[in-house]
Amino acid sequence: MKMTITEKILARAAGLDCVKPGDNIWVNVDVLLTHDVCGPGTIGIFHREFGKDAKVFSKEGVVIIPDHYIFTADEKAHRNVDILREFVKAQGLPYFYEPGTPSYCGVCHLGLPQHGHVRPGEVIIGTDSHTCSHGALGAFSTGVGNTDAGFVMGTGKMLVKVPETIRFVLNGRKPDYISAKDMILRIIGDIGVDGAMYCAMEFTGDAVRDLSIDERITICNMAVEAGAKNGIIPPDEKTFEYVRSRTDKAFVPVYGDDGAPVMKEYVYDVSEFVPCVAKPHIPSNYAAARDCSDVVIDRAYIGSCTGGKLDDMIMAASVLAGRKVKAETLIVPATMEIADAMKTVKIGGKSLVDIFEAAGCAPIPPPSCAACLGGPVDTFGRTHGSEVVISTTNRNFIGRMGSKNAPIYLASPLTAAASAVTGRITDPRDI
Amino acid sequence: MKIKAKVYVLGDNIDTDQIIPAQYLNLVPTIKSEYDKLGSYAMAGLPETAIPFVDSATGKSPYGIMIAGRNFGCGSSREHAPVALGAAGCKAVIAESYARIFFRNSVATGEVYPFETPVSLVSEFKTGDEAELDVGSGTLMRLSDGKVFPLKSLGAVAPVVEAGGMFGYARKVGMIKS
Structure with missing residues (x-):
């Protein structure tokens, strides 16, 4: 029987x-990926169920990347990183990206691929809903809670219901004012926040093949916002080049069979797409940016696993170069690798860091999840009042960035930067 | 088993930030005192106009059954969400549909029964109504008039729910040693 890429990866893993x-x-x-917010609970379950002397299923297979509550005075947040550190030491784990040391990398969903832990055809389980990001490199990757993760930690196995696949074929040539964020917000707007519930979202077509790895991650990252179990993009030479530059570990890629049946197929021509936003308070609340030009914003936020990658920074800088921001603009690189590259990558002879500074953006903080999910009260960029925010992050639920009274508009880095310049929601073609 | 309790009624797309806001994710569910604390913050992310879910004097909820619409628990993978509901004293959620990670976490932890309904029951109940859930037969009775609403079968996850969660099930089927 013919199988999709998701089915073939799961069959092989089983x-x-x-x-x-x-x-x-x-x-x-x-x-198995975990971080500071869910790692301590996962470890608690692992020891409760397998005993205090239990060992993890594979030292190399457990990757711990603290990233959520790092730059805070919150004592419990520090205690949680201490729990991770002690566990790593007791278990002898080689992959712990520890805050306050040179190994600290920042946001787990960029740190994982950047440090070579994502390989095509493999199965990745993480204690974070945006673990679906890693399907961008042709892996099966999904988020779970602490109990399932504790089980995986002890056994290396997970009970999985094979999902139906919904295929999204993106054809056509992407205009330069469109980014991957516009594509996925359009799709979620069309199918709704439960439109792919329990399903695999498979993204194919010329327009997907043309995307960089960073942009592919943007798309797969938000599969969970449509309720999907995983997002996945068939691997190609671009994938292999990225992975081989980051790990020597061998991998065997998996491809779907031609003609494998899928539950549903959507076909798009991306040349017709327009810059868009998701209005408050749900990611499916799609609107063209031009239809929201009366919305005055207090803050533009460019960061997170879906919107704080190097390509996102390049897009934002391309708009901000030679301009001044009118609204407060916060730039949060997702990882150390991205933060370092922002000092060397140049547009028109100026580094991205210099462009952001000259445009009047706030001083750039060290990488972390920061205000994407609110967090402790002293989190950088957290909302506290009724700030109207345009953000490159992935969720705009009530209270998501801290304050219940602060509405969030999700947008691409191009649209967020254009809006920062004018102080109201702005299509990047209109500045 | 039967659960008789007051119900708390919500609409569609109740996300995990409303069930347990991110600022409380510094609490670790496997530490008993923090488990209880999570319960005291259950549904703290609802709009300020909502009826309080938790009694601030006791840190527990007077509502043992949650009734909701579509896509309950969407958003984050935080297991703190079903844990907060369970720790507050809520025994079951009865929704038209669930976001998959919330559903899976409810089943894996055994914190709350996640029942689905063939049609929405949101308009059939109001917060504070009394109801009786019959877990065995999969029905919900409105106590004011005795009307019985059928729930969907738990299907493939029924054996995991019956075993009390993921670990109980894995031991039962021999995937891990007792």
Whole structure:
């Protein structure tokens, strides 16, 4: 029977010749990712269930990347990183990206691929809903809670229901005012926040192949915002080049069979897409940016696993170069690698860091999840009042960035930067 | 098993930030005192106009059953969400549909029963109504008039729910040693 890429990865991980949607199977997990918010609870469950002397299923297979509550005075947040550090030491884990040391990397969903832990055809489980990001490199990758993660930590196995696949074929040539964020916000606007519930979202087509790895991550990152179990993009030479530059570990990519049945297929021509936003308070609340030009903003926020990558910074800087921002503008690189590159990558002879400074953006803080999910009260960029925010992050639920009274508009880095310049929601073509 | 309780009624797309706001994710569910604390913050992210879910004097909820619409628990993978509901004293959520990670976390932890309904029950109840959930037969009775509403079968996850969660199930099927 013909299988999709998601089905074939799961079949291989389960040691089966064939699986079909709805099958409940035990799969072998290659990588378990956890961070400071869910790691301590996962470790608690691991020890409670497997005993205090239990060992993890694979030292190389457990990757711990604290990133959520790092730059805060919150004592429990520090205590949680201490729990991770002690666990790593007791277990002898080689991959701990520890805050306050040179190994600190920042946001886990960029740190994981940047440090070579994401490989095509593998199975990745993480204690964070945006673990679906890693499907951008042709892996099966999904988020779970502490209990499932504690189980994986001890056994290396997970019970998975094989999802139905919904395929999104993105054709056409992407205009330069459109980014991957516009594509995924359009799709979520069309199918709704439960439009891909329990399903795999597979993204193919010329327009997807043309995207950089950073931009592919933007798309897969937000699959969970449509309720999907995983997002996935078939691997190609671009994928292999990225992965091989970051790890020597061998991998065997998986491709879907031609003609494999899918639950539904959507076909788009991205040349017709327009810059857009998701209005408060749900990511499916799609509107063209031009239809929101009466919305005055107090803050533009460029950061997070979906909107704080190097390509996002380049897009924002391309708009801000030679201009001044009217609204408060916060730039939060996702990882150290991105923060470093922002000092060397140049547009018109000026580094991205210099462009942001000259435009009047706030001083750039060290990488972390920062205000994407609110967090402790002293978190950088957290909302506290009724600030209207345009943000490159992935969620705009009530209170998501801290204050319940602060409305959030999700947008691409181009639209967020254009809006920062005018002080109201602005299509990047209109400045 | 039967659960008789007051119900708390919500609409569609109740996300995990409303169930437990991110500022409380510094609490670790496996530490008993912090588990209880999470319960005291259950549904703290609802708009300020909402009826309080938790009694601030006791830190517990007077509502043992949650009734909601579509896509309950969307958003984050935080297991703190079903844990907060369970720790507050809520025994079951009865929704038209669930976001998958919330559903899975409810089943895996055994903190709350996640029942689905064939049609929305949001308009059939108001917060404070009394109801009786029959877990065995999969029905919900409105006590004011005795009307019985059928719930969907738990399907493939029923054995995991019956085993009390993921670890109980894995031991039962021999995936891990007892």
